[in-house]
Amino acid sequence: MRLRIHEDGIRTIVEEGIQKSLTACLQCSKCGGGCAHLDEFDLSPRQVIEYLLDCLDEQVLNSRTIWLCGKNCTGCEVICPVGIPLSEIMATLRKEATRRGIEPKYEQPSLIYHKYEHCSKHRREGEEG
Template sequence: MRTEISIKNTKSKFLGKVEELSGESIYACYQCGKCSAGCPSISEMDISPSEIIRLVQLGEEKEVLNSKTIWICASCFTCVTRCPKGVDLAKIMESLRQINLRKNVDYVSPLSIPKEILSQVPQIALVSSLRKFSA
């Protein structure tokens, strides 16, 4: 009971928002790293998926929201299938993008992509760079 109270008291507003939007329990993660070990996009990320969730636990809002990782994540769900605690990291990544999008912050503007590049980029990469699940 004491532990629960102290966890509630130390929760940051940012962490609460991520939990509200994702429906996931951020403290369920115990940093085993299996999500990062299996992530197919990790070589392009600046912060690994397991580090992202740790930073959210610590309330490091700026570092998380400014990271490339949340946009590079391809929402492939590999991490979800590997997590021994049932944490849906894809939903957490989506909630982080949502927090940025609600402030009108986008990682890639479609209008800024030159036509010649648009015709060559694989469609899935284009979708991943923009919205994924986000409306």
């Protein structure tokens, strides 16, 4: 795919939000490789960044991934060699999709996803799971 660096779009909003250029992404796929929920997504985290770089805004905003990824998990950020804050990116994308009136278009995630989200929530609140 051809990289279109100088076009405006969601990429600009995301980069301003995270204070980092998405071109820093090495496209190494470690984020997806370390994700326990990748099978729930239609785009891997790496693909989301690739699509943003290629100005494929509608595909990103209409993806299932932005609604599921990064809610209570930062596993991909821990293993990212350049520290791309994927949970912040996904939060920004959810906010932009909502602003544009785009609603989540996906079936309920699996029980495994909910179990992880539940346990993660309690860990965050200081409770044991």
